[in-house]
Structures are given as structure tokens and as C-alpha cells.
Amino acid sequence: MKVVAFPRKEQGTGASRRLRNAGQTPGIIYGGNTPPVTIALDHNALFHALKKEAFHSSILDLEVDGKTEKVLLRDFQTHAFKQLVLHVDFQRVDANQKIHVKVPLHFVNAEVSPAVKLGGAVISHVINELDISCLPADLPEFIEVDLSKVEAGASVHLADLALPKGVTAVSQENLTIATASVPAGQQSADDAAAEGGEAK
Template identity: 75%
Template sequence: MKVIAFVRKELGTGASRRLRIAGQTPGIVYGGADAPVNLSLDHNALYHALKKEAFHSSILDLEIDGAVQKVLLRDFQVHAYKQLVLHADFQRVDASQAIHVKVPLHFVNAELSPAVKLSAGIISHVITDLDISCLPKDLPEFVEVDLAALEVGHSIHLIDLKLPNGVTVVSQENLTIATAAIPAGKVEPEAPAADAPAPEKK
């Protein structure tokens, strides 16, 4: 995914306000051996790019005045109630250096799980993204969570995930990823009880 930016020479609150009025968003790129560079970006293009999940967890091609460098989106700020992106931060990446980034979890096969098919259970997603470390070339857009074998009363934990090659999880805890339970007010069907013995005659 490509982001086009230009070097921003005027700094300060007033300059940023004028930039936004002109349909631009101030930003910055930092990291690596080069000095930080203040940027201006097309607001509408950035606004629509931020709606795409992959934009937040992919290596981006940042073109600044015609020169392209590899970056990650590290942070952005939006207006409290207006559809306005106030600022965006990008970090340069080195192909030989591991990066630490959050990627979304994609939950699949819930409808095939015993929890849903047999017990009409509800599957809760405890966490929706994951802190990972990997080389830039190994960065996945997302990590898949297969729910096909999940039963009521059971959970999927970090140790159960199949991570892509070259990807490790930053957390040292065996986090709970998803759980399955019977909705409140419903009872799991039970096996029929054995016939009670007949009372003894006196």
C-alpha cells in the first residue's frame, strides 16, 4: 500500500491549522539512521486508507517528494466528533531488523464449532489483536483463530494459535483468546435420567 507525502516546512499550531483547512494532514516519519521528517498528506486519501484494516498492520510504501521508503503506521489522531484526521506518525523499517507491531485476529469457523452447532452457545472474543515480533518480510496482515473445535465451557488460548512462519508473540502469558458459553437463561440439554426404582411393597 502506498502513501504519498510532501516535506512540511512550516511548523507550529497555526501552520497545522492552515494545512488542515487546505485539505492536508500534518504527519511525521522517524526511525532508522535518518532524521525525522515533518510531512503533509492528502487528508481524504489518508482518511479512507485508515478505514482499511491492512493499512494498520502492513509495511507501507511512503513516497516523499518522489523518494520511496518502507514504513509502518505507528499512531494517528482523529477529531473528537468531526471526520477529521489531525495527525499521523510513521516509522521507518529496516528489512534486517525485527519489528514489534499489533495485528488483528480473524476468527473463523465459529458456525462449525460444537459450541454453536450442538449447544447454541455464544463465542466471546476476549482479545481482538495480538502483539507480535517478526522481520518486515514476514509481517502478516492478520492472524487466524480457528474456532471449529471449540466446545461450550472451553477456551482457546495463545498456545493454541498457529502462527505464520517467522512470527513470534511478544506476550509471555498464555492469554485467553476466545471462550464459549451457554447464553444466560438457557440450559444445556441433559441426557434423560434413568427410571427411578419402584417403591417396595410392605
């Protein structure tokens, strides 16, 4: 994804307020072997980009003054109640150095799992993103969690995920990713039906 920014010379609260009044958002690019650079971005374009999942977990091509750098979105601040992005931070990316980033999880095939089809279970997503480490070229836009074989009462753990080549999870724990639990009402109805069957 490509992002266009402009050099920002003025610093301070007043300068930032003037920028926002002019429809721009102040930001900064840092990291690597070069000094931090203050920038300004078109607010509306940035606001809509932030709604896209890929903008948060992809290497971005950030163009400033005709020069393009590879960066990651690292942080952004929004107004407490207005639809306003107050500031944004980008980190330079070195193709030869591993990056540490959160990537969204996409849950698939829940409807065909034994837990849902046969057990009447409800699958709950315990976490929706995963901390990973990889080289920039190996960064996935998302990681798929296949729920097709999950049984009622079972859980999906980090060890069950098929991580893409070159990608490792940062956590040393075998995190719980999702659970398949049978609702209490459903369990009672099933037990009653079973008891009724035995009574005949």
C-alpha cells in the same frame, strides 16, 4: 500499500491549522539512521486509508519527493467529534530488524464448531488483535483463529494459535483469545429437558 506525502517546511500550531484548512493532514516520519521528516498528506485519501484494516498492520510504501521508504503506521490523532485526522506518525522500517506491531485476529469456523452446533454456545472474542514480533518481510496482514474444534465451555488460548513462520507473540502469558460459553437460559432449558426425560 502505497502512500504519497509532501515535504512540510512550516512548523507550529498555526501552520498545522492552515494545512488542515487546505485539506491536508500534518505528519512525521521517524526512526532508522536518518533524522525525522515532517510531511503533509491528502486528508481524504488518508481518512479512507485509515478505515482499511491492512493500513494499520502492513508495511507501507511512503513516497515523499519521488523517494519511497518502507514505513509502519505508528499513531494517529483524530478530532473528538469531527471526521478529521489531526496528525499521523510513521516509523521507518529496517528489513533486517524485527518490528513490534499489533496484528488483527480473524476468527473463522465458529459456526461449525461443536460448541455452537451441538452445545448452543456463544463464542466471545476476548481480544481482537495480538502483539507480535517479526522481520518486516514476515509481517502477516492478520492472524487466523480457527474455532472449528472448540467445545462448549472451553477457551482458545495463545498457545492454540498457529502463528505464521517467523512470527512470535510478544506476550509471555498464555492469553485467552476466545471463550465458548452456554447462555444461562439455554443451560436451564437443557437441564429441564434432561430432567423431563429422566422423569419418563
